[in-house]
Amino acid sequence: MRTKIKDLLASEGTQNGITIKGWVRTKRGSKNVSFIAMNDGSTINNIQVVADNANFDEEVLKRITTGAALRVVGNLIESQGAGQNYEVEAKEILVMGDASTDEYPLQPKRHSLEFLREIAHLRPRTNYFSAVLRIRNAAAYAIHEYFNQKGFVWMHTPIITGSDAEGAGEMFKVTNFDINNAPKTEDGEVDFSQDFFGKATNLTVSGQLEAELGAMALGEVYTFGPTFRAENSNTTRHLAEFWMVEPEVAFNDLDDNMDLAEDFLKYVIKSILEKCGDDLTFLSKRLADEEKVKPAAERSPMELKEKLQFVAENDFERVSYTDAIQILRNSKPNKKKKFQYLINEWGADLQSEHERYLVEKHFKKPVILFDYPANIKAFYMRENEDGKTVRAMDILFPGIGEMVGGSQREERYDVLLNKIKTMGIDEEELSWYLDTRKFGTAPHSGFGLGFERLILFLTGMGNIRDVIPFPRTPGNANF
């Protein structure tokens, strides 16, 4: 039996005969005594193991190096040094796995995130990354907890899809063909009727359309799973493989949808503040250190925990696209021609510089933009009475941009069919989707949340490749 370091550090008193297993972070010491900082991933904090050198084989002590796996049997005693309440007085030390000092790349010092990305198989062993992974786990748990409490059904939508009309971006092809020798039809095209599924298939870019089917039966559903986009996106906020949360609720209109999204985000943030205190404290401190190096203008006005608290406790700003255009048109950067894309008239798609202005300069809090022009949004969004806008909403977060994208869905069969036709989408492909509007249609709404973008916000990390264990990006599928 081993005791987790988290539990030992929280111990109410001394304990005899405990066993810990974990990895060495640092070893230091003098002629008579060695101090080993050990971590087992249960907490960001290390426990100090103290070994009286006289009681141990010199060869064993030599093998205790940064990265080595140890089993230590001993007593939890009150620390005789400053800096920690308890420490483990070692009686027995077994080196379970050595870590060669001249090969092990992690050192007891700060490494750059770029370097750690190159050794993604070892980076969970760092404070930085283990904190992110624990927060990621707690956030996933909080998401399920939230929806469960609200009576949502977690629906497993397919990863492999036969539909190419999801309309959310480039898709990865799935085939069993020998790509150099695929069967061809008479006119020279690849003959997918002979492929595994009997048709061309792809990895999903969204579970929304299927989630809508579920919502029209179960009332409230959500998806939470991997999602794939074959876009050649090279940014700090895009991945080719990422996790997405997509709630879909029957009878909800756009206002209900915005209420749900805001309440949901605040719940997850509060949950992390409550459960990941140690990890947040570490990240908060680390980020504050990095801020010090930056010029004053680029520094964030709040530190991580404050920022999370602020967002959890204040209402998001809700602004229609039309009002947002007004604000932007009259803004200083627009008048002084500081925007790369100047806002002149209604109908323009907002660039990230505009979104950033609204969120970071004008409102200084998360902003929900709604009622966008129909021609810049997807076919399934419900048309407003004005005939030119749709019931879409995006939630923009400071430093991240679009966290959530959602809409009230077009539930009117004729309107939807017409939209599909004018956008040149194959209606045969979507006949099953159209059936929901044919049989017992009802207003419904939903949204998609980029899980990793949420983790970016929760951890204060700057690059999405640092909040997923093994990032998949164009040109990179290592590990």
Added chain:
RNA sequence: UCCCCCAUAGCUCAGUUGGUUAGAGCACCUGACUGUUAAUCAGGGUGUCCCUGGUUCGAGUCCAGGUGAGGGAGCCA
């Protein structure tokens, strides 16, 4: 995909107008030290200066191409 930067020791980085034997801190190794907190002190340099080609008497330094990485934009979550 476009734009901008960058690539020197295991890591982080310095390297002057092109100049002879390429440096620092940390890591690592050796030793010292009565309890340390990324321990401290003394000693030790471990290198395909990303690759290919060019300019030059001479290239880590200049030029061209390539590769890799980072930031920004677009696409979006």
